[in-house]
Amino acid sequence: MGVSDQKEATASKEKPLKHVLLAGIYSQPRSGYELTKWMQVAGQHCWSVEHSSVYPALRELEKDELIKSERLPGTRGPERSIYSITAAGLEKLTAWVANGSPRPAIKDEQLLRVLCFDLLPREVALAQIRSVRADHQAQLEFFLERQSVLTEHQPGPLLVTRRGVLAEQAYIAWCDEVEEMIARRPD
Amino acid sequence: MGVSDQKEATASKEKPLKHVLLAGIYSQPRSGYELTKWMQVAGQHCWSVEHSSVYPALRELEKDELIKSERLPGTRGPERSIYSITAAGLEKLTAWVANGSPRPAIKDEQLLRVLCFDLLPREVALAQIRSVRADHQAQLEFFLERQSVLTEHQPGPLLVTRRGVLAEQAYIAWCDEVEEMIARRPD
């Protein structure tokens, strides 16, 4: 009993990245390269790391037999390892999914800049917030395009995309409020 | 030429935390303890670190003469150092505020869980998303309360709080979409 108990006790505090990778592999077998792209594009608003963190994590997951790999020649490019989830991995992923998450961590420097906007001439502040707005507008359009090709048959990807849409719309609405308030302020 | 050029070249890539602290001190002179609280409460959706990162950063800022400290007896509690921003610090902060920010980094495990919700029995998934919604509802109420005591005379804090309100409302709206879609799905 002792051994397996210990394993289950430590299971919950495992690195989030490993679970993210498990989720990515579960949703579709992928290579390390593809997983990196997936995180940076589709999962942009979920979790994203550089490839240098991905490959070691994959090797650990494989060592623990939560995933298995298959060498395949690249369609265009060199050979790569395609990972797929094992029964043990699926079990672990399910247990993780069943747990609640802490509130998402946010690191948004732009908010701090807005907090200090009275340091800037009005025109500079206005230009900045408009540029930020444009950036989020572009991101919104990306999510809207993804949304349009998804159906309720893929509820997971659809809901993740919906989150992107709603989040970007909220950010844009906030930018508009910021712009309005700056415009009203005496210079 | 060489020396000051180098200093200005490296200036832009300084640690974000230092700028966050400068912003916090600029908005109001504070102690390390108060800055930590400020980040975790008011700045919850901006930038937040533990106190163990704050004190060393403050000492570096003081060493660079961007802030200065004053020892004061605590109103109730031990003596503390109250930091205020210097002219050099204000200059640096202004330069930072004038720059644009990269898009905010988000680490939201919950999205990945929803991506894999088909692994869970419907009731478990429903319970989870409702609990997440309640958490964000509570956070929304916190921001709404802050908003109600702020006026346009403090545009900075007001806009930061507005961001909190809009962000939480968007998250709650998303939770509702998730709940709806799960409820519709065959079990």
Added chain:
DNA sequence: CTGTGCATGTAACATGTTACATGATTCA
């Protein structure tokens, strides 16, 4: 007189980035 909040600090550890390194394939 004990717990809670105020207040500061250090050290070991975890996690992730940047930069360095390599090499294949495809397209212009």
Added chain:
DNA sequence: TGAATCATGTAACATGTTACATGCACAG
């Protein structure tokens, strides 16, 4: 033939967390 993309990997570094450590002051 040179740039772009695919594909994987390592090592040094940056940043932040957890845990450990200390001590005052006030309330119950």
